[in-house]
Amino acid sequence: MTPSSPVGSPPTPDTTPTLDEILRYFTGAAELMLGRPEGLRRLDLSADGFWSSFFAILVAVPPMALSWVQFESLPRTAPLIVPSPALVYTAHALADFLAWVLPVVVLMLVARPIGYSRKIVPLVVATNWGGALITWALVPYWLIGLVAGDGELMAGLGLVVALGSIVLTARLTSTALGRDGFAALAIVLLMLVMSLFAYGLVMELTGVRLA
Template sequence: MINSQTSGALLGALEFFLGRREGLRRFDFSLDGFWRSFSAILYVLPFFAINIAVEHRLRAPDVMVTGPSDGLFVLSRLLDLGLDWVMMPLLLAAFAKNLGITRTYASYIVVRNWASVVMSAPQALIALLTGLGLIPLEFAAVLSLAVVGVMLRYHYQIVGATLGGSVAFRAGLVGADLALSLILSGIFSNLFGA
């Protein structure tokens, strides 16, 4: 069962995604709220499971033969998710003073973590529809690209609302977060041959 703090944070993330800035009032920006926001990964996991199940199912036949076993495939994706979940917060914590975001860092992480649930849902829906054969793979790729664009904009708005800063700072942080995710994904794919 989802407690009131969790449901409030998820509703706040959805409201903010829909352009309602008042959604930010639903987040708990206390120290406890900061640490609790990392539990949002539990709500990302079902969407993540859909994505990797479909990805695994749609792998090319030669990759199925020469690639990692099913267990290693899932392990590589889980390790990637886990490291990706904590890497950006750790890097930002290390550079918060230099970036001038020491005071607002925790607020950004709280919103970013809970917003990750909202960001995960559309891609999982596309993956599910693709896996069920309801939309062709080519169309799914175009939809996924459009969703990535919308989610990058959402992330940009989160940075602006919590950290402020110039357009270049906001875009740079969003780009750095995306680049870090892609780098980690590439590393785990190479390590596990996935």
Template sequence: MPRLEEVGYYLRGLWLLLTGRSEGFQYLDFSERGFWRSWWAILFCLPPTLLSWASFRIYYLEQMPEGTATEPSFFAKLAMVEATNWLIPLLVVLVMARIAGMVSAALPLIIAFNWLSIPLQWAYVPVSLIQIWSPTDGSAALLYLLTLGTYIFISYKISVAILGGQRFPAVVLVLVLFMVPLMIQSQLLTALGLVSS
């Protein structure tokens, strides 16, 4: 498991790429070893993920009859949705890279997106807290949209850096990267009975 210092090293590399400084590549490990280590990002994202599950539980219970309890299967379903949210973008990157003839960029993109998920998942913490403390507060939706917009912009900038400054492929990649998982997540939540159809 990577130490916090190592994770900070990778995040510094992403920040440098985000600000247009190519030396950021020196901070990132785009090797096969780096690929497998990047999946430890899931563990570092666990606290904000569990917090988001707590906020979703409140939303779920509000839609259900009074007295409804959340069984362990409820959280197992959320875990399934979360796993899908991690794996679908991976498949999207692989498919898009192959279609665009940029297979060599697939591994760096996946590694970068995995590590990038840590600060971006933590950025959603205020949204989850508002949803828990004040479920009817509409500011949570606005804050969510602002955070999502920032997420998309940062993902685009990182993609441009890794794709060697090619903006159009980066735009297509990021759009597909966000739209496809959102559509699949919506269908999956409905199929699992976590939201009403």
């Protein structure tokens, strides 16, 4: 893929990454999580690469869908009005989509005022592909949840998984920003707040329990 348009332009069909490119981006994201800045070289930081990095959301859909199925398999008190399966899974998808995109929108809005205009492209590209990689890495956890159900084991594993995801995201963000730990912490907190907001908003709008 070659740069052909400014970041503000819409993506074109030829910006869709191939499987080989996706695997290369995953490798780059993993290297960033390990604190290796050379991981950025494996990512496409061109204008087209910026837009094509949002394809990571589609790449992450299969494992995200597994997480929705695992969550809905847990026993809980039946609501007064039982929503349709279509509404339930639409609510899950919408909440995850908003939780993914809202932090990016906020960062793009504040990038220039805080002097991060030149860092927004590597930051967004790295976090998009890093988010997809982490989502796929959680597949074993959700499969265990489908088999084991709810309980102390899953609660303990869930805490480890949540903390691990936060740490890896923070390391990836810090490395992508040139080892700026303070900014990475602020961005991860923004992601968490936006995730909570997205889930709360969708639950309020649909009446579907998501957490």
